[in-house]
Amino acid sequence: MRTLPVCTPMDNVGRAESGDGTVIAYRRAGSGRPVILVGGSFGTARTSAPLAGLLAADFRVITYDRRGRGHSGDTAPYAVEREIEDIAALLAAAGGSASLFGVSSGAALVLRAAAAGLPITQIAVYEPPYRADPAEVADRPAYSRRLAALLADGSRAEAIGQVLTGVGVTAAEIEDLRHTDDWPSLLALAPTLAYDDALIGTGLVPADRLADIRVRAMVVDGGASPPAMRAGARAVANALPRGRHRTLTGQTHAVAPHVLAPVLREFFAA
Template structure:
């Protein structure tokens, strides 16, 4: 494990695998860098992979108050640790963070995104606001488990499935990083596309699964339409919980 220091002094931990042109993996909500461990191993043939813990997760530190700009600075620090320029892969809300970082001018050579969860229907801003307010209340009252359950329901898991997961060994680690759910809510904002995408010149691949649902394709096409060098590809038979054995070959081909 290596570490780097963000602009506000927060220590950001990462694993470095392989050798060659660098690519950085950005995880989504409720995840540490462990979610990408298999993907990192598969990618680390002919390239250097930096798989990092976002702030407040795993082995990384945290500094309050939170701001999306601080997470962009975290990614900038990891890019610097990679040599000053790198390709970036973002997963789910991590894809939105990667897009925001690219729009902010970080030296990203190529950008690959797995199902950025933009919600572009008319009711999306209201749902996002209600979710953020309820999440903030859960966290302010110390109800981390309820915060995790709220997140799971918000992404479509039925209550009985959430109840089952709540009794499993995976629940405690998710509770431990529950405060970072608010960070992802801030990254997503009202669900709309971030400003400045027309200035993102890095070649960008937006990947979606054929079984995820129409929202993913709608979001992907909107992102591609907003980018000067974006394209969309569909992974047949995949849903949001993608198989790395299926995704990594497409990602590796794009990265070159």
């Protein structure tokens, strides 16, 4: 893998070549110790920009388009290991090591990257998509089959609806979203929802894998999120050898950047 020299002081836009040759597009903001932000199911460098802007006064923040999204490339067949290699390429672009923050499925990717032994200094995750109770993931195989079928049929809107419903978005809210300017971009990245599904796996807290993560780790959840989501976050924190847990009062899965940023700033500055 190699970093492609396209960054300029004017735009702070760059590209990194992953292990399989896929080009990953990223942006940099601020200065100081590097922090890489990893988006969730519908996340891109653009959607991470508000949080990046709040952190850029203290850190050199890198946001990126995960493979298959935005300005990044994609190479078939997909494997979780390829996304870990993408992060390895970004770490090289950051100077060799960095802290990582991930939200939702991006949190799962951060945890996978840390367990793989990449040169990560510390990690923070918001509501990783795992459950502590096996009964709460009993329908995961059926969910995955339906998602794959919808995407294979080109039913992107229905696939988006299934994923959003799974994180507590109501049918009325989904219908409202279909009439916003954001909808076309969501349709464009819908095929990558299968990548997130692969990242989540069984949906149970992967305690054995988490036990291999030796860096400082913080797991955050929202006080207004569903109880199962919050229980999963606590279980992830408990499974991490150096894990700690924080709850943001009043926040949901769609956490407000201005509430999250001070918590990340304090943790990453330590």
